[in-house]
Amino acid sequence: MNIRLFYLSVGLYLFSTFFYLIYFATVKHLVERIGFLFLLGGIIAHFLSLILRYFEAGYTPITNLYESLSFLALCIGGFFVFIRHIHKARILGSFILPVISVIIIITAFLPQEINPLPPYLRSFYLPIHTTFCFLGNAIFFVSFVVSVLYIITENYIKKKRLTSFSMRLPSLELLDRINVRCISMGFPFLTFGIITGSLWASLAWGSYWSWDPKEIWSLITWLIYAIVIHRRLLVGWKGRKTAYMMILGFFSILVTFLGVNYLMGGKHSYL
Amino acid sequence: MHILVFGLNHKTAPLEIREKFYISEEKIGEFITYVKEKGIKEFVILSTCNRTEFYLFSETPDLDLKNLEKALLEHLNIKHNWVKEYTYTLHDEDAYRHLLSVASGLDSMVIGEPQILGQVKDAYRAATFYNSTGLLSNRIFHRAFNVAKKIRTETKIGYNPVSISSMAVEMAKRIFGDLREKKILTIGAGEMTKIALKNFKREGIKKIYVLNRTFANAKKLAEEIVGEAYPIEELERFLSEVDLILTSTGAEDFVLKRDSMLRAMKTRKFKPLFIIDIAVPRDVDPSVSHIENVYLYNIDDLKELSQKHFVNRMREAEKAKEIVEEEVQKLPLLIKQMDxxxxxxxxxxxxxxxxxxxxxxxxxxxxxxxxxxxxxxxxxxxxxxxxxxxxxxxxxxxxxxxxxxxxxxxxxxxxxxxxxxxxxxxxx
Structure with missing residues (x-):
């Protein structure tokens, strides 16, 4: 049942993406509204499927690649709804929705059966640690998209070019403001994610910090975002510099999330 | 019933001739009455600085036209050979096509400019007021207004700004989005500055500071556009405060140099700054544009952008023409219905x-x-x-x-x- 609902949400996300792409081409608000309704539908179906899976499996379903990517996509969608509401940056959907679609399509091809929870994951920290981490990841994913857009938009302005493409992009100030919102929300999540992770580690492995590759890379990620906040407030690393750092931070997240598991191994190798 | 357009515009006649044909708002009533006395029943007169046109709706358009010409020669002091040399006459479908093109700005000097629709509406209103409209003219003009509206919403003909100052506003929006919380500093108080400031004012810009070497001029401009005037000596402190700078002084040397701009940017913690330099010779050192988060546009940049946008407009105009053609096809049916x-x-x-x-x-x-x-x-x-x-x-x-x-x-x-x-x- 959870799988069926999941596929329903995949369909709704794809429809939403379709309408958001049309919206980019036509700039018609009605089209955006339709796309947004599909997105809301997708999010609701997706959320329900997770709840069902929770009951079917008996544990928080963020334990393998399928479950975590699926949760990531849900978080990105949810965060976009939030950003859209606060900043009225509707056109952003034309870039975020394709990203959600790609993730969700990959997810749809991964093995989806429910396995019994391995003993090392049986902990009260499982839902807390994973939720914090993936909310943070999702927010920084959005921030990555926003930052790439910032650099593209700024290039157009610096090069003194104005095309029908660039006229549809959000203004630099808006993109920068969204980036600030991403840091101010993503950083606390990341921090709590690391703290809960280390608490869990002390329970499971006997020490808070054991210089495991996952731990090292999450620290690097944390430092990158910490630097952004510090420099921004102190010397004004606004706009492009923030954007570059957010892109760097995102790559660091990718290494932490996927690279460590597939290339480096370590204790945290289940995901 | 037939439609006929007779008149001249900026393409067929120079300004000094157009002036002679111009019928002002005050005189339009008198002239309509005069034309009606000549036996012409249904017509609309559109007279702007770029065109004077007569739209006749009649069973006998050629006779009406002759009477109209007579009326023009007598009433407006127009020479006979001008009529021959500078005017055009269009019939039925061509006339309808012309009206649609005029109303939607396709026939304007600046293609797609929106004012003309208002002028056509005024002309029609005057005609209704002085009782020179009828069945067909009512229908045709209302349809023309609808088509003009459709073109405005379905094509981007009015989308691209063309003048240099509106181009500057457009770029400011690319950077800041909403201008309502922004402050602009102008250095220089010339005519160009005034036009540009009015454009920014229309976007609801929050504060305008005017600095000028001759303080009296700054004060005068500031009063006119509701801004604040300061002596040029206070320039430095504004550099770190404002979001936009507009310069247009007659100075031979750079007014804003790289060093002072870099200092200012550090003080403002690199908050983005948009500098518009419309002075010739330039007021701002071009190397300023290499400073982080500074966006510098000079008059040539803006001109080039607006030129490119003119090309875009032409492309949109093609789409608009298709809409016009579609409508023109319906004319025979319209006339038939009106019969x-x-x-x-x-x-x-x-x-x-x-x-x-x-x-x-x-x-x-x-x-x-x-x-x-x-x-x-x-x-x-x-x-x-x-x-x-x-x-x-x-x-x-x-x-x-x-x-x-x-x-x-x-x-x-x-x-x-x-x-x-x-x-x-x-x-x-």
Whole structure:
């Protein structure tokens, strides 16, 4: 049942993406509204499927690649709804929705059966640690998209070019403001994610910090975002510099999330 | 019925000739009355600084045109050879196409400019006010307004700003989005500055500071556009405060140099700054544009951008022309619908038949009536019926709007022959 609902949400996300792409081409608000309704539908179906899976499996379903990517996509969608509401940056959907679609399509091809929870994951920290981490990841994913857009938009302005493409992009100030919102929300999540992770580690492995590759890379990620906040407030690393750092931070997240598991191994190798 | 356009515009006549044809708002009523006295019934006069055009709606357009020319020569002091040399005359479909192009800005000097639609509306309003419109002109003009609106929403013809100052506003929006919380500093107080500031004002910019070497001029401009004037010596402190800078001084040397700008940017913690330099020679050191989060545009940059946008507009204009063509195809049908003769005949016939039938019934019942009384009754019914018919025909002739015609058609069960009535109905 959870799988069926999941596929329903995949369909709704794809429809939403379709309408958001049309919206980019036509700039018609009605089209955006339709796309947004599909997105809301997708999010609701997706959320329900997770709840069902929770009951079917008996544990928080963020334990393998399928479950975590699926949760990531849900978080990105949810965060976009939030950003859209606060900043009225509707056109952003034309870039975020394709990203959600790609993730969700990959997810749809991964093995989806429910396995019994391995003993090392049986902990009260499982839902807390994973939720914090993936909310943070999702927010920084959005921030990555926003930052790439910032650099593209700024290039157009610096090069003194104005095309029908660039006229549809959000203004630099808006993109920068969204980036600030991403840091101010993503950083606390990341921090709590690391703290809960280390608490869990002390329970499971006997020490808070054991210089495991996952731990090292999450620290690097944390430092990158910490630097952004510090420099921004102190010397004004606004706009492009923030954007570059957010892109760097995102790559660091990718290494932490996927690279460590597939290339480096370590204790945290289940995901 | 036929449509005819006669007139001249910026493409066919130089300004000094257009001035002679120009009929101001104050004089339009007088002139319309004068033309009506010449026997022309249905017409609209559009007179702007770029064009003076007469839209005639008539069964005998050529005769009307001749009378109109006479009226022009007498009333406006126009030489005969000017009419020959500078004017154009278009008929029916061509005339309709022309009206649609004019109303949607396709025929304007700056293609797609929005003011012309308002001017066409004013011209039509004046014509209605002085009673020179009729069935067809009402319908045609309303359709033209709808088409112009459609073109505005379906193409991006009015989307791209063209003037240099509106280009500057557009770029400012690319950077800041909303300008309502922004402050602008202007250095220099010339005419160009004023125009540009008005454009920014229209976007609701929060504060305007005017600095000028001659303080009196700064003050004057600041008063005019509701800003604050300061002596040029205070420049430094504004550099770190404002979001936009507009420079247009006559200075030979750079007014904003790299060092001072770099200092200012550090003080403002690299908050983005948009500098618009419309001075010739330039006021701002070009290397300033390499500073982080500074966006520097000079007058050539803006000119080039607006040039490129002109090309974009031409592309959109092609789409608009297609919409116009589609509408022009409908003209024969429109005219046919406006032809009221069949409807009038139908009304007369219907009522007349009723009268005859009822009369016959009555006479059958009253066999005892003599011929004289019968004749009297016959005359009485005729008189009543004539009065009823007359009021209907009056309504059609005086206010034959589409709605009135449709109501009458329904009322008298009149079927239009071979036409798709609804497809040509105005939407919205």
């Amino acid at each position: 009221t003769k069949p409807l009038i005949l139908h009304i007369i016939e219907t009522i007349e038949t009723m009268r005859k039938e009822e009369l016959k019934k009555a006479f059958n019942r009253m066999k005892y009536l003599d011929e004289d009384t019968k004749q009297n009754i016959e005359n009485l019914t005729r008189a009543i019926v004539r009065k009823i018919i007359h009021s209907h025909i009056e309504l059609i002739r005086k206010n034959g709007s589409y709605e009135v015609l449709e109501t009458l058609k329904l009322l008298f069960k009149f079927e239009d022959t071979n036409e798709e009535r609804d497809s040509s109905r105005d939407k919205g």
